Amino acid sequence: MEIIAIANQKGGVGKTTTAVNLTASLAAKRKRVLLIDLDPQGNATTGTGLDKNDLELTITDVLLDGVSLQEAIVKSPAGFDVIAANRELAGMDITLMGQTNSHELLKTAMADLVTDQVNGKTKPYDYIIMDCAPSLNLLTINALVTTDGVIIPMQCEYYALEGLADLSQTIERLTELNPKLYIRGVVRTLFDARNTLANDVSAELDAHFGDIMYKTHIPRNIRLAEAPAHGMPVLAFEKSSKGAQAYLKLAAEVIKQSR
Numbered sequence: 001m002e003i004i005a006i007a008n009q010k011g012g013v014g015k016t017t018t019a020v021n022l023t024a025s026l027a028a029k030r031k032r033v034l035l036i037d038l039d040p041q042g043n044a045t046t047g048t049g050l051d052k053n054d055l056e057l058t059i060t061d062v063l064l065d066g067v068s069l070q071e072a073i074v075k076s077p078a079g080f081d082v083i084a085a086n087r088e089l090a091g092m093d094i095t096l097m098g099q100t101n102s103h104e105l106l107k108t109a110m111a112d113l114v115t116d117q118v119n120g121k122t123k124p125y126d127y128i129i130m131d132c133a134p135s136l137n138l139l140t141i142n143a144l145v146t147t148d149g150v151i152i153p154m155q156c157e158y159y160a161l162e163g164l165a166d167l168s169q170t171i172e173r174l175t176e177l178n179p180k181l182y183i184r185g186v187v188r189t190l191f192d193a194r195n196t197l198a199n200d201v202s203a204e205l206d207a208h209f210g211d212i213m214y215k216t217h218i219p220r221n222i223r224l225a226e227a228p229a230h231g232m233p234v235l236a237f238e239k240s241s242k243g244a245q246a247y248l249k250l251a252a253e254v255i256k257q258s259r
């Protein structure tokens with residue numbers, strides 16, 4: 001079982017789109033996947049067809065009330081397992097301020113999934129994908145302390161290189177808390193191949209970070225933006241779209257990285 005956090009402090013770069021559609025694509029490739037929403041915005045929750053205002057248990061109950069991850073799992077209309085989030089998660093930083101283990105609550109909760117819930121033999125999932133909020137708040141730190149690797153969605157614009165350098169430093173610092181932590185890969189999102197600047201930045205990313213860049217570029221594709229409004233991953237919404245095909249290719253790259 002591999003745990004992957006989808007993170008970038010920058011907002012609106014395609015984290016949630018990547019989390020939902022990578023999960024759906026892995027599931028389509030017959031992998032057992034769990035998606036955990038760690039953002040009070042609850043976008044990943046809505047994007048899989050769940051009503052974020054009508055949930056019995058969410059990640060908030062796990063982190064603040066000691067409910068087990070196992071209990072909080074819901075089957076989403078998208079067809080795979082989800083641990084949902086909504087606005088209730090927003091006050092967590094303040095609620096937990098001063099509590100010494102506040103950065104490892106998720107890691108502790110994850111222990112019951114890492115060993116199988118029934119007999120401790122087979123692990124229940126091949127991949128756990130976590131969608132983080134656009135900040136380095138306590139929730140994101142919990143994700144980074146728990147995860148094996150990080151996938152960073154990145155838009156090819158002028159500040160991308162600086163942003164990536166900053167983020168790598170942050171991740172480097174957090175290896176103190178999680179020695180396994182590494183950048184599994186950087187995925188170019190919202191990519192417009194007709195845009196000269198995007199191509200230049202993309203080439204720069206390859207030159208400086210070549211070994212961690214995924215080959216798959218996720219194109220700017222209207223179907224990817226429309227699918228969440230229907231509570232569907234794009235694969236269910238329009239399988240033949242460029243966006244759906246790109247996320248299938250990304251999933252193949254992610255699987256290839258697995259030991």
Ligand SMILES: Nc1ncnc2c1ncn2[C@@H]1O[C@H](COP(=O)(O)OP(=O)(O)OP(=O)(O)O)[C@@H](O)[C@H]1O
Nearest residue numbers: 011012013014015016017134190219220221224225
């Ligand atoms: N490849 C794409 N093509 C077209 N639209 C996209 C694509 N990726 C994301 N979007 C749209 O761009 C917006 C931001 O994407 P998304 O919500 O995935 O980013 P995010 O990084 O999760 O944002 P936040 O930082 O707020 O959590 C959304 O409206 C989404 O539908």
Ligand SMILES: [Mg+2]
Nearest residue numbers: 015016039043
């Ligand atoms: Mg998001």
